[in-house]
Amino acid sequence: MSGIVIVGGGQAAASLAARLRTQGYVGAVTILGAEPVAPYQRPPLSKGYLLGEMPIDRLTLRGADWWAANGITLRTGAQVTAIDRSAKRVQVEGGALAYDQLALCTGAAPRRLPAALGGDLAGVFTVRSLADVDAMAPEFRPGRRLVVVGGGYIGLEAAAVARKLGLEVTLIEAAPRILGRVACAETADAIRALHRAHGVTILESTGLRRLTGTGHVSGAELADGRVIEADFAIVGIGVTPETGLAAAAGLTVADGIAVDAQGRTADPAIWAAGDCASFPAAGGRLRLESVGNAIDMAELVADNMLGAGRGYVPKPWFWSDQFDAKLQIAGLNTGHDRVVRRQGEGQSFWYFRAGSLIAVDALNDARAYMVGKRLIEAAKPFTPEQISTAPDLKALLK
Structure with a gap:
């Protein structure tokens, strides 16, 4: 058997490969990463790594021995140039590589x-x-x-x-x-x-x-x-999803590689996850650029490659470190019509749409972030007044 081939060498690729093994998949798994290094964390690049506070060995997602121990072939500096869907092969330097199932985790490129x-x-x-x-x-x-x-x-x-x-x-x-x-x-x-x-x-x-x-x-x-x-x-003017391979192979592209709710493209043998993929959401399509989405969507795709048949329900979260401030974000604020500010350990900003809580920005306020994330995921009905006047946010979780 040809096994599963993953194109891309970032967070989504690493998470997908790891999930396949923890779910018991014993076939061949090959990661083809274009960069000359093993998968690593990207968020600290513009923070701790640039400051010199995080050495490169702490950036790496998995130690060198982990890949071999888990029977995963990691090929770095491997630029995939084409997908032959009919033959189920990807073209890479040194020849073609066959696949039974293919996952595109190609990420995004800066504008x-x-x-x-x-x-x-x-x-x-x-x-x-x-x-x-x-x-x-x-x-x-x-x-x-x-x-x-x-x-x-x-x-x-x-x-x-x-x-x-x-x-x-x-x-x-x-x-x-x-x-x-x-x-x-x-x-x-x-x-x-x-x-x-x-x-x-x-x-x-x-x-x-x-x-x-x-x-x-x-x-x-x-x-x-x-x-x-x-x-x-x-x-720093944004990024563009890496869709060239998919488009050249005749796959649908719509603000990213278009996948269904399970992460499958128009070709039943090809999947996509992470920054490069757009999925159905609220009557349209959504593409998320975050570590959380890369991990969660990649793990879901791994499960569905093995037959789970589950739909993707994103739980968006993001963060940003600037000076001595940590901004933590939960939810998506698209379409909000009201914002409530709350002073706590730090300060937080709560987004509402038609009276429902949809997102929170917490600046140096880990408690507000934690509570907000749980309230959003629970989809409980809370008014802006309850958020702004509650003596203790945790009481709202009861």
């Missing part, structure tokens, strides 16, 4: 500035892979000038690390405010105040005309004509 905007200049970085962070790390020296393009979590985390290391930091956001796509104005206000208190210059409603420089970036020219001098730049 880059086009060359016309200076995106091809030396000294312009993105934050997605170990290689990305290793390449930019020498730039993080006290007194250096950094321009960050994009006010999402990646850009803000990079800005926080740079300030902690003594750099001058200017963050440019074209939208009216930072975190415009992912958080309410109240959460954005708190994060903005945190950054400004630590000396980060944040420019909102500020368009970028182009990054300037001859060969190497030297500054950022803004839409209003101002020029911000820079020694290097980090671009």
